Amino acid sequence: MSLLAVSNLTKRYRRGGKSIAAVDDVSFHIDPGETLALAGPSGSGKSTIARLVLRLVEPDAGRIEFEGDDFLALRAAALRARRARLQMVFQDPLAAFNPRATVARVLDDPLRIHGIASRSERPRRIAALLERVGLAAELASRAIHEISGGQRQRVAIARAVATKPTLIVLDEAVSALDVSVRGQILELLLDLQRQERIAYLFISHDLGVVRAVAHRVILLDAGQIAESGDARAVIDAPRSAIGKALVAAAPRLHGTRR
Amino acid sequence: MSRFRRFLRTPEAVAGAIILAALIAMALSASLLFPGDPQAIAGPALLPPFQDWSLPLGTDRLGRDVLAELFHGARTSLAVGLAAAAAALAVGSVVGTLAGFAGGFIDEVLMRITDAFQTVPSFLLALAFVSVVGPSLGIVVIAIALGTWTGPARVARAEVLSIRERDYVASARAIGMHPLAIAFREVLPNALPPVLAMSSVIVAAAILTEAALSFLGLGDPNRVTWGGMIAEGRTVLRTAPFLSIVPGIALVLTVLGVYLAGEGIVETTAVRRGLQ
Secondary structure, eight states: SEEEEEEEEEEEEEEEEEEEEEEEEEHHHHHHHOEEEEEEETTSSSSHHHHHTTTSSOSSSEEEEEEEEEGGGOOOHHHHGGGGEEEEEEEEETTTSSSSHHHHHHHHHHHHHHOOOOOTEEEEEEHHHHHHTTGGGGGGBBBBBGGOOOHHHHHHHHHHHOOSSEEEEEEEEETTSSSSHHHHHHHHHHHHHHHHOOEEEEEOOOHHHHHHHOEEEEEEETEEEEEEEEEEHHSSOSSHHHHHHHHHHSOOOOOOOO | HHHHHHHHHHHHHHHHHHHHHHHHHHHHHHHHHHHOOTTTTSTTTTTTTTTTTTTTTTTTTTTTBHHHHHHHHHHHHHHOOOOOOOHHHHHEEEEEHHHHHOOOHHHHHHHHHHHHHHHHHHHHHHHHHHHHHOOOOOOOOOOOOHHHHHHHHHHHHHHHHHHHHHHHHHHHHHTTTHHHHHHIIIIHHHHHHHTTTTTHHHHHHHHHHHHHHHHTSSSTTTTTTTTHHHHHHHHTTTTTHHHHHHHHHHHHHHHHHHHHHHHHHHHHHHHHHHHO
16 A cells, blocks of 8 residues: 555646646655655646645645545644654755744754653754754754754754654755755665655656656656656656656756665 | 944934933832822922922922922833833734734734724724723723734734745644644744834834823823823913923933834844844
């Protein structure tokens, strides 16, 4: 049974009196421990799908099954409790945190909300989480705006794994980082996946990164699935017009790690 | 402490701070320097200022010490001004945050209530409220806050509308935070700076409204107020104008001090945010 099964997902936005489908009848599934990449040009609906899957935005039509349950049927408290299993890492590591927060507070929130650790136990848990993502435990007392972009994204990943999720949505999670940091963060993500069997919905416009980390890929165009399949096969020999255009536009395809 | 130093480099801010410090000193030292009832008779009636050095600012129609009344009046003005402004800012930012964050029906209801309060002139509202409920310090504070919370509410709502679309609000939802916790822990503190920037204007307006209410005889009758002193002096305006002029000057200086200091704080924090 798949971890996440999305069927016929549709989201329309009204713009200037016209209704535009940002996501148009999209279906896919993710298995436990798998990385599914969503790639496509800007405006193809990648980020909207991310937000729909997390129910940060409500779909107009379609079904989302997560861990065998109808995710769209969950209400209020039941939904908040289930969110522990399904986390997200955002593109801009500065915008994703309350500007007044410290690292400790950011990591304390999920532990407190989901009752994962008692008040006295939390500082130790926070230190362990920081170490898990390759940061020094002393960083906990620092303000979010005082640490570097790469460190911030590691904190974002620590926050996402704090609740032991089975699926993490990575919305352009490495796009805003510089190249050397990007490689380290991707390593960290792959390591976490190997150890804890976390599945990723990996959203990116960078086909080189997608080819390196994803098992399967879906290419989106104007809210619809243009092509899907094994990541390397699709990127090495795209059949759809948008796939060919994306591969041609990529400066060079590097990395064959996996 | 560089923010404090930057504050000191702004001349108007320093002037405002000095005036405010003097005022606070007056309010705090009132019962030390002038123990006993400031409304008690202290000497002959209508003694002009600078005649008798035990009564430097003279006496009023009933022979009460004007300087003692001025010091005790500073207490009322400051207490009412600060309390009313604090109440208005607290109510306004909570209402604005709820309206902006909840959206939809709740937003509609809260903003229509805000409209209703805003369409009634705030002074008339305060006047009506005090004359119905009766004059006491607490009631005067509530009456002034009733007419002034709408401004902070609108500013807070506008700020919240932009903040609620930020990623950190989405990430707070994604980790399963309760909507009320998101509104008050994540959104409200970040919406506050522009709301707090209004505080100097609100404090100044509250002090003036209190004085106006007292002038009309709707202040707390058991307390000396500058507005009440001006009203007292009005009856003998031709023969003893100083009775109105002295508390009038105090009022002008206070409002000016609050305004200048408030502007100074806004200026220095704005510079600080610009540098980041």
